Amino acid sequence: MLVLDRAAYRYPGSSRWALPPTSLEVAPGRVVGVRGPNESGKTTLCLVASGLAPVAIGGELQGRVLIDGRPTLELRTDELAQCCGLLFDHPAAQLTGLHRTVEEEVAFGPCNLGLSPEAVVERTAEALRLLGLEDLAGRDPGHLSGGEAQLVALAGLLALRPPYLVLDEPVSRLDRDRSDRVATAVERLAAAGVGVLVTEHDEGFLARLCDAILDLGEGR
Amino acid sequence: MGVIREDGGVAAGPALRLAGAGGIAPVTRLALAVSGGGLGLAWGGWVAIAVAAGGAALALALGGARRLALAGLGLLPVVLSSLALNAFLPAGGGGVATALDALARLLAVTLPMTLLFAVTPAADLLADLEARGLDRRAVFVLGAALAAVPGTRERAAGVIEAQRARGLDTEGSWPRRVRGLLPLVGPLVIGSLIEVEERALALEVRAFAAPGRRTVLRRFPEGRWQRAARWALVGLLVGGVAARVALPLAGLPAPARVRPW
Numbered sequence: 238m239l240v241l242d243r244a245a246y247r248y249p250g251s252s253r254w255a256l257p258p259t260s261l262e263v264a265p266g267r268v269v270g271v272r273g274p275n276e277s278g279k280t281t282l283c284l285v286a287s288g289l290a291p292v293a294i295g296g297e298l299q300g301r302v303l304i305d306g307r308p309t310l311e312l313r314t315d316e317l318a319q320c321c322g323l324l325f326d327h328p329a330a331q332l333t334g335l336h337r338t339v340e341e342e343v344a345f346g347p348c349n350l351g352l353s354p355e356a357v358v359e360r361t362a363e364a365l366r367l368l369g370l371e372d373l374a375g376r377d378p379g380h381l382s383g384g385e386a387q388l389v390a391l392a393g394l395l396a397l398r399p400p401y402l403v404l405d406e407p408v409s410r411l412d413r414d415r416s417d418r419v420a421t422a423v424e425r426l427a428a429a430g431v432g433v434l435v436t437e438h439d440e441g442f443l444a445r446l447c448d449a450i451l452d453l454g455e456g457r
Numbered sequence: 458m459g460v461i462r463e464d465g466g467v468a469a470g471p472a473l474r475l476a477g478a479g480g481i482a483p484v485t486r487l488a489l490a491v492s493g494g495g496l497g498l499a500w501g502g503w504v505a506i507a508v509a510a511g512g513a514a515l516a517l518a519l520g521g522a523r524r525l526a527l528a529g530l531g532l533l534p535v536v537l538s539s540l541a542l543n544a545f546l547p548a549g550g551g552g553v554a555t556a557l558d559a560l561a562r563l564l565a566v567t568l569p570m571t572l573l574f575a576v577t578p579a580a581d582l583l584a585d586l587e588a589r590g591l592d593r594r595a596v597f598v599l600g601a602a603l604a605a606v607p608g609t610r611e612r613a614a615g616v617i618e619a620q621r622a623r624g625l626d627t628e629g630s631w632p633r634r635v636r637g638l639l640p641l642v643g644p645l646v647i648g649s650l651i652e653v654e655e656r657a658l659a660l661e662v663r664a665f666a667a668p669g670r671r672t673v674l675r676r677f678p679e680g681r682w683q684r685a686a687r688w689a690l691v692g693l694l695v696g697g698v699a700a701r702v703a704l705p706l707a708g709l710p711a712p713a714r715v716r717p718w
Contacts, residue, residue, distance in 0.1 A: 314664075314666045315661075333660070345663055351669045
């Protein structure tokens with residue numbers, strides 16, 4: 238279970254709480270949606286839920302964030318990556334820029350774990366297949382459209398096979414067809430037992446996928 | 458995806474595109490470029506001219522005339538200022554011979570590296586370096602540095618378009634263009650900083666900091682001669698630079714400069 242227990246967070250050097258005390262639970266196989274206006278703290282919530290805030294970016298966390306009973310504060314960033322994948326809303330910055338092909342880009346995470354080449358290949362192929370990206374496998378990641386890059390970034394996370402996924406506005410830059418692909422992939426992942434927390438403005442997307450929706454209100 | 462096994466074979470799966478397989482490995486090309494550039498820089502004169510001429514000939518033979526011409530065009534302001542400074546101004550003091558020597562050294566350093574990246578995708582070079590044991594952080598830093606120029610150019614184009622859409626005049630006379638530069642610098646620098654931060658976070662979520670060795674998916678098969686050639690090039694560079702340093706210390710005459718007459 239991914240649990241936020243009255244979790245509040247403020248960024249380094251800031252006196253203001255970017256995320257007010259928030260509680261939620263994401264059970265394995267469930268999809269929880271988060272909606273709210275701009276500046277309401279959706280992205281901060283994603284950073285906190287994935288553990289990157291404060292483990293990787295510093296700042297102050299009050300309350301608790303637990304992934305399968307383990308406080309995120311006790312995990313290293315590479316352990317967090319295997320527990321909970323985080324997809325940002327800006328596709329270009331999520332690709333490494335170090336690889337010639339999409340399949341190498343997707344394989345980057347599993348390679349970091351030092352898995353056997355066969356395991357890396359299997360995970361990469363599965364992630365590409367899940368999102369219907371086999372036709373992009375040989376393409377240069379630097380020449381993808383924004384929507385394609387977003388899907389490739391998601392495939393890169395799936396290749397790490399985390400039990401929980403946090404998606405920060407995953408379809409805000411995608412056309413209808415690619416949004417459907419992401420929605421279908423999320424449905425399949427949830428059916429396979431992955432817990433998903435997703436923020437999105439698209440009410441239709443949230444209504445299709447989510448078992449519960451948290452409203453972050455009117456912001457500040 | 459295919460996997461290059463230790464024995465050079467390819468495991469099952471769709472073929473992984475391996476530029477350079479069976480040819481000169483990217484690291485050998487790097488050794489060639491660095492040793493040529495280093496020797497040319499250290500010795501100047503006819504050594505530098507030989508390196509530059511060799512690089513140019515190779516570029517033409519490989520069909521890289523356009524990139525060569527572009528690189529030459531990029532060097533033109535440096536060449537002209539060097540010639541002006543050394544040939545006509547008392548501060549330079551070296552005359553045309555010194556200017557030509559500086560030009561030859563400049564070409565000897567830049568041509569081999571330009572040629573290297575014209576025929577070798579940066580991703581291949583990084584993959585080869587990593588396969589040979591270079592630390593993943595060093596590979597990323599090197600990769601980020603290589604991607605910085607095209608990345609900044611792309612971002613600058615986006616900023617210019619955005620500012621033009623808001624009425625900024627970036628064309629016309631030179632004073633007007635200079636005035637137009639100021640509103641571009643801020644968004645460009647801040648955008649770069651934000652992207653660096655986002656990219657760092659994106660690496661963290663891909664387990665970049667995981668302990669242990671990364672899995673190597675691509676290896677660039679090479680014959681035994683390439684390893685020997687790399688060591689020979691390193692030896693040549695070290696020996697050449699050492700000899701150049703030792704010459705004046707031993708009281709021997711410095712190598713002859715290029716003379717325009």
